Amino acid sequence: MECLTQSPGLTVDLGATPLRELNAFLHHEAKALAVGKVTVLNPDGAHNIAVGVNCPVDVEVVGHAGYYAGGMNKEATITITGSAGTGVAENMMSGKVHVRGFASNGAGASAHGGLLVIDGDAGLRCGISLKGGNIVVGGSVGSFSAFMAQSGCMVICGDAGDALGDSLYEAVLYVKGAIKSLGADAQIEPMGEADLRTVATLLDQAGMVHDPKTFKRVASKRSLYHWNADANQEY
Numbered sequence: 739m740e741c742l743t744q745s746p747g748l749t750v751d752l753g754a755t756p757l758r759e760l761n762a763f764l765h766h767e768a769k770a771l772a773v774g775k776v777t778v779l780n781p782d783g784a785h786n787i788a789v790g791v792n793c794p795v796d797v798e799v800v801g802h803a804g805y806y807a808g809g810m811n812k813e814a815t816i817t818i819t820g821s822a823g824t825g826v827a828e829n830m831m832s833g834k835v836h837v838r839g840f841a842s843n844g845a846g847a848s849a850h851g852g853l854l855v856i857d858g859d860a861g862l863r864c865g866i867s868l869k870g871g872n873i874v875v876g877g878s879v880g881s882f883s884a885f886m887a888q889s890g891c892m893v894i895c896g897d898a899g900d901a902l903g904d905s906l907y908e909a910v911l912y913v914k915g916a917i918k919s920l921g922a923d924a925q926i927e928p929m930g931e932a933d934l935r936t937v938a939t940l941l942d943q944a945g946m947v948h949d950p951k952t953f954k955r956v957a958s959k960r961s962l963y964h965w966n967a968d969a970n971q972e973y
Contacts, residue, residue, distance in 0.1 A: 747775035757784050764814075769793035779938035783823065788816050794833075808835040813851060824861075827854040830871055843880070846873045849890065855944040862899070865892045868909050884911050885921065893940045895948055903956050911956040912937050913947060923962045927955045 750760050760778065768776065768791075775796040781787055785804035788797045791814040799807065802820035809828040818826070820824035821839035829847040839844075840858040847863070849871030851958030856864075859877035877884065885901070887909035897915035904921020911924075920926070929951070937950035 739933065744894045747773065747777070748953060749779060749781045752782065752784060752787075753780040757787065761786070761789060764788060764791045764793075764797070768795045769771070772827075774778050785823070788814070791816070791833075792882050795913070801951055803842060812833055814827065819859070824847075827852070830854065837953050839876075841875075846871060849873070853943055865890075865909070865914055865962075868892070872940055874946065876944070878915065881918075882921065884909060888913075891940060893944075905962060906956070906958040908958065910936075912953040913956060914953050917954070917956070918945070920956065923959045924956055925959045929953065 740746045740819050752897040753830050753837035759793040773795055778799045781799050781801045781803050783802050784803045785806060786801050787799055787807045789864060790808055792812045794813045795817045797814055799818045800902055800919045804823040805819050806825040807818060807826055808826055811833045812831040814833045817836045819838045821834040822837045822841045824842045825844045826841050826849060827835040827849060828847045830852040832851045834853045837854040838857050841860045843854045844866055845860045845864045846854040848867045848869055850869045852871050857876045860875050860879045862880035862882055863881040863885060864883040865873050865886045865887055868890045870889040872891045879894050879898050882901045882904055883898060884892055886905045888907040889910050892911045894913045898913050898917045900919045901921035902917050903911055903924030906924045933955050934943045934950045937953050941948055
C-alpha cells in the first residue's frame with residue numbers, strides 16, 4: 739500500500755487503492771504497526787469494507803458502504819458516516835460499529851458481542867439470530883427484527899414492524915415507539931430497575947438521549963422451548 743507508514747493514522751482512498759489491499763492491511767499490518775486510525779475515502783458503496791478486523795484500530799468510512807461492512811469485527815471501532823447495505827456488523831464478536839445513516843437488511847445478524855449503533859432506521863431482520871451483541875437503533879426497524887435472537891439486547895428508539903422478536907429466545911428488546919405486531923412467543927413485560935439501567939447504559943454508549951422509562955420490554959414467553967405435539971404449529 740503506497741500510503742503505508744508507521745504514523746498513528748493513515749488515509750486510504752478506495753478510488754485509487756484496491757479494497758483487497760485495504761482489508762489485508764487491516765488484517766495484518768495495522769496491528770503490528772499499532773496504527774491508531776484509518777480513514778477510508780470514496781467507498782462508493784463497495785461491499786465488504788473493513789471485514790474481519792482483529793485489532794483495536796479506529797476505522798472511519800467517509801461515505802456509504804455496501805454489503806457486510808464491519809462484518810466479523812473484533813476490537814475495532816468502525817464508523818460509517820453514510821448508510822450501510824445488507825449485513826453491516828454481521829457476526830461481530832467485539833468492538834463497535836456505528837452507522838450514521840440508514841442500515842439495510844440483517845444489520846447485526848448473529849452478532850456475538852460488541853455494540854452496533856444505527857443513528858437512522860434499520861431494514862428487515864435487524865438483529866436476526868443475535869447471539870450476545872447489543873444493538874441501538876435511533877430510528878425504526880423493519881419486520882422480523884430479532885428473529886430467533888438468542889442473547890443480547892436491542893434498543894429501538896422508533897417503531898418496530900411486523901413479527902418483532904419472532905421465536906425469541908433469551909435476548910431482550912426495548913422499544914420506545916409503536917410495535918406493529920409481535921412474533922410467535924414474544925410478549926411485552928413490565929420494565930424493572932435492571933431494565934432501566936440497561937437501557938440508560940446502552941443509550942449513553944450510543945450517544946442518544948431518551949428517557950428509559952418510555953421504553954417497553956419485549957421478551958420470550960418460552961413456550962417454544964419444548965416441542966408440543968398438540969399445538970398444531972400454532973403458537
